[in-house]
Amino acid sequence: MEKKKKNFFRQHLSFTIFLCLAIGVVLVAIFAPVITGGVSPTEGNLIDSVMAPSKDHIFGTDKLGRDIFTRVIYGTRISVTAAFSVVIIITVVGTFLGILAGYFGGLVDAVIMRISDMMIAFPGLVLALAVAGMLGASITNAVIAVSVVSWTKYARLARSLVLKIKDRDFVKAAIVTGSKTPYMLLRYMLPNVITTIVITGATDIGSMMLELAGLSFLGFGAKSPAAEWGLMLNEGRAYMQSAPWLMIFPGLAIFIVVTIFNLLGDSLRDVLDPRSE
Amino acid sequence: MTKKQLGSRLLQMVIVLIGISFLTFLLTSLAPGDPVRTMFAASGVMPSEETLEVIREELGLNQPLLVRYFNWLIACLHGDFGTSFSYNKPVVTLLMARVWPTLKLTIFSTILMLLVAVPLGMLSAVYKNKFIDYLVRGITFLGISIPNFWVGLMLMLAFCVWNKWLPVISSGGDFKSMILPSVTLAIAMSAKYTRQVRTAVLEELSQDYVIGARARGVKEWKILWLNVFPNSLLPLITMLGLSIGSLLGGTSVVEVIFSYPGLGNLAVSAITSYDYYLIQGYVLWVAVIYMVINLVVDMSYNYVDPRMRLRR
Amino acid sequence: MLDINDVTISYGKTPTVKDFSLHMDEGQIISLVGESGSGKTTVIRAVLGLLPGGGKVTEGDILYQGKTLLNLTKDQWRKMRGSEISMIFQDSGAMMNPTKKVGAAFVEYIRTHENISKAEAWKKGVDMLERMRLPSGDNIMRSYPFQLSGGMRQRVGIAMGMTYQPKILLADEPTSALDVTTQAQIVRQMMELRDEYGTSIIIVTHNLGVAAYMSDYIVVMKNGFIEDKGDRDHMLHHTDNPYTQKLLAAVPSLGGARYV
Numbered sequence: 049m050e051k052k053k054k055n056f057f058r059q060h061l062s063f064t065i066f067l068c069l070a071i072g073v074v075l076v077a078i079f080a081p082v083i084t085g086g087v088s089p090t091e092g093n094l095i096d097s098v099m100a101p102s103k104d105h106i107f108g109t110d111k112l113g114r115d116i117f118t119r120v121i122y123g124t125r126i127s128v129t130a131a132f133s134v135v136i137i138i139t140v141v142g143t144f145l146g147i148l149a150g151y152f153g154g155l156v157d158a159v160i161m162r163i164s165d166m167m168i169a170f171p172g173l174v175l176a177l178a179v180a181g182m183l184g185a186s187i188t189n190a191v192i193a194v195s196v197v198s199w200t201k202y203a204r205l206a207r208s209l210v211l212k213i214k215d216r217d218f219v220k221a222a223i224v225t226g227s228k229t230p231y232m233l234l235r236y237m238l239p240n241v242i243t244t245i246v247i248t249g250a251t252d253i254g255s256m257m258l259e260l261a262g263l264s265f266l267g268f269g270a271k272s273p274a275a276e277w278g279l280m281l282n283e284g285r286a287y288m289q290s291a292p293w294l295m296i297f298p299g300l301a302i303f304i305v306v307t308i309f310n311l312l313g314d315s316l317r318d319v320l321d322p323r324s325e
Numbered sequence: 326m327t328k329k330q331l332g333s334r335l336l337q338m339v340i341v342l343i344g345i346s347f348l349t350f351l352l353t354s355l356a357p358g359d360p361v362r363t364m365f366a367a368s369g370v371m372p373s374e375e376t377l378e379v380i381r382e383e384l385g386l387n388q389p390l391l392v393r394y395f396n397w398l399i400a401c402l403h404g405d406f407g408t409s410f411s412y413n414k415p416v417v418t419l420l421m422a423r424v425w426p427t428l429k430l431t432i433f434s435t436i437l438m439l440l441v442a443v444p445l446g447m448l449s450a451v452y453k454n455k456f457i458d459y460l461v462r463g464i465t466f467l468g469i470s471i472p473n474f475w476v477g478l479m480l481m482l483a484f485c486v487w488n489k490w491l492p493v494i495s496s497g498g499d500f501k502s503m504i505l506p507s508v509t510l511a512i513a514m515s516a517k518y519t520r521q522v523r524t525a526v527l528e529e530l531s532q533d534y535v536i537g538a539r540a541r542g543v544k545e546w547k548i549l550w551l552n553v554f555p556n557s558l559l560p561l562i563t564m565l566g567l568s569i570g571s572l573l574g575g576t577s578v579v580e581v582i583f584s585y586p587g588l589g590n591l592a593v594s595a596i597t598s599y600d601y602y603l604i605q606g607y608v609l610w611v612a613v614i615y616m617v618i619n620l621v622v623d624m625s626y627n628y629v630d631p632r633m634r635l636r637r
Numbered sequence: 638m639l640d641i642n643d644v645t646i647s648y649g650k651t652p653t654v655k656d657f658s659l660h661m662d663e664g665q666i667i668s669l670v671g672e673s674g675s676g677k678t679t680v681i682r683a684v685l686g687l688l689p690g691g692g693k694v695t696e697g698d699i700l701y702q703g704k705t706l707l708n709l710t711k712d713q714w715r716k717m718r719g720s721e722i723s724m725i726f727q728d729s730g731a732m733m734n735p736t737k738k739v740g741a742a743f744v745e746y747i748r749t750h751e752n753i754s755k756a757e758a759w760k761k762g763v764d765m766l767e768r769m770r771l772p773s774g775d776n777i778m779r780s781y782p783f784q785l786s787g788g789m790r791q792r793v794g795i796a797m798g799m800t801y802q803p804k805i806l807l808a809d810e811p812t813s814a815l816d817v818t819t820q821a822q823i824v825r826q827m828m829e830l831r832d833e834y835g836t837s838i839i840i841v842t843h844n845l846g847v848a849a850y851m852s853d854y855i856v857v858m859k860n861g862f863i864e865d866k867g868d869r870d871h872m873l874h875h876t877d878n879p880y881t882q883k884l885l886a887a888v889p890s891l892g893g894a895r896y897v
Contacts, residue, residue, distance in 0.1 A: 166344050168615070175352070258472050262578050265474050266593060281475060285582075288478070289486050299475030307470040314466075537732025540687060541746040541797065542719035545711070551745070552734045559736075 063315040069308045077124040087115050089122040089275040098291045108293040110283060112273075116294065119275035120301045126276045127305060130191050131257040137195040139249040142202025143241065149203065150210030157207070164200040176263050187260070187276065190269035194259050198252075205248060209241045243320050251313030254306040261302050277302045338616045342609065343398075349608045350394045353601050360410040361386070363598040397605065406609075407602030411594070416606035419591065423575070427587040430510070431572040433503055435565075437511035438518060445515075446522025447554060453527065461519060468516025477509040477582040494584045506583045510576060514568060521564060525557040532556075559626075566622035573618075574611040638663050638837060639684070639805060644697035646676075646683050652695070654679050654861045663804070664831055666838045668848035670884065671858035677841045680858075681807045684839070685724050686714050701805075720750050720801040727810040729794025730782035739785070739793060740778030746797060761800070769796040769826065788819035792826070799830060806830065808840040812847060824851055846888045849873055857881050 076083060092113030101108040107116035149160040176193030213219060227235075263269040264278030272279065277298040284294030361380050365371050381387055385396065397407065406416040449461040484505060485493045492502050529535070530553055538548045575589030584590070588607065595603040639661040646654040654676040661667055669677040682688050684699060686706065699706045701722070709717070718724075726732050733742040743762035744755055751758070759778065766774035769792045782790060791811060798806055808827070812820040828851050830836050842848055848855050855872045857865040857880065865878040872881060 162341075166341055166348070254470060261472055262474060266577060266581060267597070278472075278474075281478065285478065288482060292482055292486075295475075295478050295482070299472060299478065302472045302475060303470060306472070307467065310466065310470045533726070533728070533731040534734045536687065536689075537726065537729075538734075538742075538745075540685060540718055540724040540726075540732070541749070542715045542717070543745060543749050544715060547745065547749070552737070556734065556736055 060315070060319045063312075063319045066308065066312040066315050070312045073124055073305055073308060074128060076121060077128050080121045080125060084115070084118040084121050087118040089114065089119045090273040098287060098294075100291070101293055107297045108291065110280070110294055111287065114273075114275075116280075116297055119280060120277070120297050122275040123277045123280070123298065123301060124305065126187055126270060126274065127257050127261070127302070130187050130260050131253050131309075133191050134195050134198065134256040134260070135249050135253050137191070138199040138202055138252075139245055141195075142199035143206040143245050145199070146203035146206025147210050147238070147241065150207035150214065160203060161207075164203050167197055167200045176268055185268050185271050187264070187270040187274065190260055190263045193268075194256060194263070198256070198259075202245060202248065206241050206245065209244060213241075247313070247317045247320055250316045251310065253313060254310040257302070257306050257309065334620055338613075338620075341616065342612055345612045346398075346605060346609055347394060349605055350397070350601075351390065353599070353604055354390055354393075360599040360601055363600075364410045397602070401609075406606045409595070409600050409603040411598040411600045411603070416602050419603065420588070420606055420610055423586060423588045423591050426585065427573060427575050427589075429503065430506055430576070430585065430587055431569060433507040434510035434514065434572065435569060437507055438514040441511070441515040442518035442522055443558075446519045447526055449519065449523045450526035450530065451549065461523075465516040465519045468512060469520075471513070473509055473513045474578045474582060476512055477505070477579055480505050480509060481582065502583075502585075506579050506585050509579050509582075510572070518561070518564070521561060522557070525560055526553065529553045529557040562626060563622050566618045570615045570618040573614045638702055639839075640698075640700040641680070641684070642698050642700070644680075644683070644699060645695050646679050646688065646692060647695045648692050652861065653692075654683075657697070657863060659856060659866075661805075661837055661839065663837055664835050665854060666828070666831055666840065666852045667854045667856065668852040669839065669841045669856050669858060670843065670845055670848045671864075672843060674860075675858040676861040677858050678809055681724070681809060681839055681841055684805075684807060685718060685722055687724070715749070719746060719798070719803075721803050722805045722807065723798035723801075723803040724807040724809065725791070725794045725798045725811050727814050728787075728790065729797075730785060730787075730790035732794065733782045735782055738779055738781055743778060743797060747800065750801060762796075765796045765800050766793065769793075769799070771796070787815050788822065791815065791819075791823050795823075795826065795830070799834065799836070802834050803836060806836050806838045808838060810841055810843070813842065813844070820847070827851065845884045849888075857884065 080089075092109065092115070094113050096105075096109050096113040097111050099105060099109045099113075105115050105117065107120060110116055110119070145160050145164075149157040175197055176190060222235075260269055261276070261278030261281075264276050265282045267279075267282060270276035270279045272283070280298035281295055284291070284298070287294050361377050361384070362371075365377075385393065388396075400407065404417070406420075408415055409419055412419055445461050445465075449458045452458050481493065484491045491505055494502075535548060535553065538552065539545075573588075575587045575592060577589035577593050579585065580587045580590040581593060588610070591603070592607050594600075595607060639659075641657060641659040644654065644657045645652050646657075657676075657680055659667070669680060671677045679688065679692070683692070683694055684706070686709065688694075694707055733739065740759060740762060743765075744758040747753070747758040747761055748755070753761075762778055763774035766777055771777055771789060771792050777785065777789070777793065785793065794811070806827075811827070812823050815823065824847055827838060827840070831838060840848070840851065849869065849872075852869055854868050855866065856863055857872075857878070859880055865872070865876055865881045867876060873885065876882070
């Protein structure tokens, strides 16, 4: 068994590498206090405000004197948890609704699909802002907002996969021999759907991260004094001319982390579904 | 598409529009913000609570939700989409003023994107797994991972702040102020579309008819340019339609960064000031655009692909 | 006229066909028979230089009229394909651009080999179709591939393949997708090609019945090797190769009498 595991990782080298990188990001989030040596991400000394990168503050400080390096590191916590939350929610909810729509057809299908149509046409931003307006801007609400407009893709995907399977002979055979509905759903529909959904979900982590950062950038996500990259970009805008490092580092962080998760998603696809070029 | 199908599509559109507008109405009314208060917040003078209440009554803001929605709906049918609280102008006027700049931005960035994505995608597919393919794939991969607002900010830094070549604030009027916003949008789009073009072309190249043509001795460049490439662009029509639809709704982030007078910018300010009617108008516009484009794309697909046209 | 000498064909490092030899004279009809994966399609693809991604003849030589085919330039191949050596496939309709009409594909092909106007090429196409006994060639030229029946599509494929009276016609399972009646028609039509134009034909098929009916010489392939070979008479009645005998036994018989 050990040998099998070793061979797996050796064969799928790129996946292993990216998996390690992704785990690395998660570890950075978990061990943020350790990495930053106990510096606070939310409190700063106004005397030190807007200082250029130096030995003491390798990324410089922001307008409230907070160390940017610390804030960037702590930013991983918010970005990773938020992005993962969104992806988990939309995959679970979307897939569930999609399977229901595909399997039962008829009214259930029509209702779910029309709701999904409406959500696609609905500008995601407006919804996000409305939710933020209702409950106050916060990263949690941003997660909810992004989830509400993004689940439709998974519903459609799951539904079309189920429809493809429903027609296959082994399913018809099962129906004829009297299998019950929940059993049918679990045993036949779900496994075939899972691989594609997992791949799509993994590749979406990156884009969800971008969406959430974008919302925070506009002021409808994470709220000050949280250390969130999008928010930091927004705060740094005013100092573009005098202190560009306020913008450069958080943006770079988003770029790097999203790239890592995109690479992970892509290589996961190669591992689970090698026939797709 | 038959008249009957068209009619049924239009009916569906109307239903969806009503659904969406009602949903928006519901959401905005649940938000705790107060448009009246915001109206005066900008002017710096805050009248007393009694005065505010009187104004609210006058504007009909204290009526129940359904009543307000119905009134709005009926007014819409007369072409009156309400008045904006924060701008004190008719919603229609505000929206219309921003449509042209948004359209310009859409056209510019789409053309830029096509000029980059189509050739690169084709190149990448034809020379699959050679150096240029890896190069293109690498660049596009980075392109889809990079946050577009950061790109915008960095470009602004490079071209407006460090080198004062381009204006920081886009008036949307002259060409110079359109460059950076268009480029910012085009970068993210190009990355995505180059990959799509590549996939579509590869898909076509693996089709039997390519082998058939080769077996007949047809020149390779003819096979590519007259057969493979046109066919591979077909499936991209749908995607392009969706992208254009989304662009026509305004791109908030980019417009905010460059202070571009488009619809996205308007939407953000409308929401921050709880400008109900403006929000409604905006949502309606986006939904209509989206559905009309979907319809056009479906219809054109039916026409362009002979298999759909003739197979009944 | 065509000599395939001890040829090994490999994809990457894996050989799929080994030690294949065949000699073909003018006007001969030869069948390559075998199950799926026996390598028969690979062989004829190699003759036309159309091995899919990564396939190469790694040993041996293929000679056409005494000259090797293995080091031809793209341009030389282009001139030869469709004029000296032609190929027809299992579904000729799929070998044409589905979004264009038959006429477009035909004219495109003709104008690659001859510098004539579109109108002249069109006429030539119509003429060729009618020679293959397709009614109203003009209508067919104006149709899309998916609008034609299987038998018609194969006839179109044969018409295109024969336009320049090639010396060799390679046929990759040309009847496998057709019903029995149409199969018989196409088979007979192909045999007439030999009578009328003197074309040599190599036909790949898994159907020994078809092979037996039309060929002078039969080669049986298995797992990339030649299992058995000989002229028709030998293969049907005098071979002692157990595999060939099994294939013969597998041909359906009517009322006790073997069709072959």
